[in-house]
Amino acid sequence: MSTALLHTGTHEKKAVLTKKKLLPYWLLAPGIIWLIIFFLVPIYQLISTSTQTQGFGIGTYVQTYRFSNFIDAITSSKAQLFRSFEYAFLATAFALIISYPLAYAVAFKSGRWKNTLLVLIVAPFFCSFLLRTVAWEQILGEQGLVIKLLRFLHIFGAQDHLTATPFAVVAGLTYNFLPFMTLPLYASLERIDIRMMEASGDLYANALTTFRKVTVPLSMPGVVAGTLLTFIPAAGDYINAELLGNPGTKMIGNVIEARYLAIVDYPGAAALSLILMVTILVLVMAYVKRAGTEELV
Amino acid sequence: MVDASTSAHGDLTLTNLTKSFGDFVAVDDLDLVIPEGSFFALLGPSGCGKTTTLRMVAGLEEPTSGKISIGKTDITYEKPYKRPVNTVFQNYALFPHLSIYENIAFGLRRRGVKDVDDQVNKALELVELTHLASRKPNQLSGGQQQRIALARAIVNRPALLLLDEPLGALDLKLRRAMQIELKWIQTEVGITFVHVTHDQEEAMTMADTIAVMNEGKIEQMGSPADLYDNPRTSFVANFLGQSNLIKGSIIDSSGGNAVVDIFGTKVRLAQDRNHAHDSSVLLGIRPEKIRIQPAGTSMHGNILEGGVISDASYIGVSTQYQVEMPWGQELMVFEQNDDGTPPLAKGDAVVMSWEPIFTFGLAGDQDANAGSEANPDSE
Numbered sequence: 001m002s003t004a005l006l007h008t009g010t011h012e013k014k015a016v017l018t019k020k021k022l023l024p025y026w027l028l029a030p031g032i033i034w035l036i037i038f039f040l041v042p043i044y045q046l047i048s049t050s051t052q053t054q055g056f057g058i059g060t061y062v063q064t065y066r067f068s069n070f071i072d073a074i075t076s077s078k079a080q081l082f083r084s085f086e087y088a089f090l091a092t093a094f095a096l097i098i099s100y101p102l103a104y105a106v107a108f109k110s111g112r113w114k115n116t117l118l119v120l121i122v123a124p125f126f127c128s129f130l131l132r133t134v135a136w137e138q139i140l141g142e143q144g145l146v147i148k149l150l151r152f153l154h155i156f157g158a159q160d161h162l163t164a165t166p167f168a169v170v171a172g173l174t175y176n177f178l179p180f181m182t183l184p185l186y187a188s189l190e191r192i193d194i195r196m197m198e199a200s201g202d203l204y205a206n207a208l209t210t211f212r213k214v215t216v217p218l219s220m221p222g223v224v225a226g227t228l229l230t231f232i233p234a235a236g237d238y239i240n241a242e243l244l245g246n247p248g249t250k251m252i253g254n255v256i257e258a259r260y261l262a263i264v265d266y267p268g269a270a271a272l273s274l275i276l277m278v279t280i281l282v283l284v285m286a287y288v289k290r291a292g293t294e295e296l297v
Numbered sequence: 298m299v300d301a302s303t304s305a306h307g308d309l310t311l312t313n314l315t316k317s318f319g320d321f322v323a324v325d326d327l328d329l330v331i332p333e334g335s336f337f338a339l340l341g342p343s344g345c346g347k348t349t350t351l352r353m354v355a356g357l358e359e360p361t362s363g364k365i366s367i368g369k370t371d372i373t374y375e376k377p378y379k380r381p382v383n384t385v386f387q388n389y390a391l392f393p394h395l396s397i398y399e400n401i402a403f404g405l406r407r408r409g410v411k412d413v414d415d416q417v418n419k420a421l422e423l424v425e426l427t428h429l430a431s432r433k434p435n436q437l438s439g440g441q442q443q444r445i446a447l448a449r450a451i452v453n454r455p456a457l458l459l460l461d462e463p464l465g466a467l468d469l470k471l472r473r474a475m476q477i478e479l480k481w482i483q484t485e486v487g488i489t490f491v492h493v494t495h496d497q498e499e500a501m502t503m504a505d506t507i508a509v510m511n512e513g514k515i516e517q518m519g520s521p522a523d524l525y526d527n528p529r530t531s532f533v534a535n536f537l538g539q540s541n542l543i544k545g546s547i548i549d550s551s552g553g554n555a556v557v558d559i560f561g562t563k564v565r566l567a568q569d570r571n572h573a574h575d576s577s578v579l580l581g582i583r584p585e586k587i588r589i590q591p592a593g594t595s596m597h598g599n600i601l602e603g604g605v606i607s608d609a610s611y612i613g614v615s616t617q618y619q620v621e622m623p624w625g626q627e628l629m630v631f632e633q634n635d636d637g638t639p640p641l642a643k644g645d646a647v648v649m650s651w652e653p654i655f656t657f658g659l660a661g662d663q664d665a666n667a668g669s670e671a672n673p674d675s676e
């Protein structure tokens with residue numbers, strides 16, 4: 001009798017154990033299903049479409065494994081591709097230059113205003129990306145205050161304008177992705193132990209050297225995260241070029257959008273999207289490897 | 298490079314040094330001379346102003362008033378990076394992004410020293426961690442980080458090394474080992490060490506001279522033995538070790554020994570250990586100096602009769618007794634377990650005695666418990 005009892009006991013234990021083992025998978029399931037439906041399937045669709053060719057009728061395509069789609073896509077949109085990375089790079093650089101002092105001030109010098117300032121940094125998110133860009137169009141536009149002031153000061157002549165220029169596109173990109181730069185920077189600066197700076201001063205480093213040798217290296221995780229969060233979406237963005245640019249400032253996002261929606265060249269658009277994705281991935285990997293962030297705590 | 302960071306040498310002198318934060322006076326009109334080459338400890342409970350004093354010397358805090366100088370050089374308002382002072386920070390503050398080697402080389406590189414490699418290796422040898430040069434700080438144990446923090450400071454050969462609770466984060470055994478090592482290193486390099494701690498045992502083990510701080514002022518300064526055997530205030534008597542302080546009055550102070558009446562019993566007190574202003578006195582005696590025997594035993598020296606043991610705890614090397622006296626006070630007695638007799642039990646009537654030279658007398662108008670709450674040993 002007692003052995004029988006023992007037996008059922010271990011049996012139940014086993015069942016409980018298997019249940020426990022499965023638990024992590026159950027918890028992961030919603031995420032995995034989500035990823036399959038909204039990431040893996042579309043990616044497969046994209047890759048598959050990129051080698052198709054036109055079938056009968058507009059918008060119908062058949063799989064023919066035409067890999068020269070990629071070469072066609074590159075040759076026809078080389079300029080826009082390079083311009084995208086150029087603009088994204090400039091916007092990232094400007095965002096970094098603007099954000100670093102801002103994040104530094106919020107992290108170390110803001111005192112009781114810290115939370116207020118953080119809310120102000122996040123505040124633009126309460127308004128849609130598109131609307132904010134349209135607002136910039138108004139601000140920089142012919143009826144806007146900026147251009148009127150510049151003309152009043154005779155810096156700009158009647159024929160000069162701000163909208164429909166590369167400047168406006170880069171400025172728009174910089175503005176739109178600024179919080180993505182500031183917040184990670186703030187987070188990593190705020191985490192720096194103030195005693196590190198004291199120790200640096202104690203070891204004969206003046207304020208500037210302390211900043212170069214201690215503060216900047218310790219904030220590198222924030223710099224890497226911020227630049228990635230700015231560069232990646234900026235490289236693929238088409239709203240800013242559309243609303244603030246001219247035909248000469250078209251970015252790769254605009255080309256892809258046009259191919260999908262206007263020309264209905266799905267394989268071309270898919271090929272360009274893949275090229276953009278892979279290029280960004282390679283650049284990012286090279287960058288992260290170079291920055292060596294994994295060595296930082 | 299001709300600035301204070303290389304030229305200043307000599308005693309550290311604090312003159313009328315005061316630091317207030319709003320209404321709170323952290324350091325109150327402090328006067329202190331720390332001789333060159335000594336191992337000096339600033340000892341006190343948290344909030345007594347010892348760390349603030351240290352930070353003012355390091356240049357991390359600006360004094361409200363007063364003066365700090367090393368030798369003849371006034372450094373009161375000198376920038377931290379121009380002072381001939383290095384600090385071993387609490388929790389070490391090693392740079393996590395730099396290797397151990399680069400951490401130690403940091404100060405040398407900033408000063409543009411030529412033989413960086415040679416000096417870093419010597420510093421690593423001094424703390425016996427040469428094999429860890431290429432590691433990062435987070436790959437080291439607490440004790441190793443502590444020694445690297447020390448090497449990083451010492452390598453610069455400052456006129457003054459400040460240590461802010463340097464052993465606070467280590468466990469007891471490691472702390473003991475590091476105490477001995479720190480003392481040895483100080484003797485080896487001959488730099489003035491100023492050590493801030495709340496741990497009286499740590500201060501007594503390492504320092505030549507201890508200044509006991511309380512509420513922004515120095516209560517007493519002297520050698521560890523001097524402070525322990527001849528405290529001048531009840532705070533010092535209670536903060537450094539434990540003391541029995543009994544109210545009494547001096548009835549005869551004509552001889553070399555004063556005669557003190559404590560609740561009807563007459564005991565003797567050496568005049569050079571009597572710090573009372575008038576006849577009202579707190580008579581002090583350390584628990585381990587008291588001998589304890591069953592009532593009726595004949596004893597010599599200062600004798601107290603009528604005690605009853607209210608608590609006895611056997612702790613191996615000694616037995617600790619609480620003895621309730623007829624006037625209601627509980628006295629502590631630590632008795633070595635070295636004579637083969639079984640410990641006395643709770644409820645036993647006892648007689649106690651001690652040699653008059655171990656008695657000290659404090660001014661009778663003080664709080665007899667001052668400093669005992671702040672003492673980590675009595676918590």
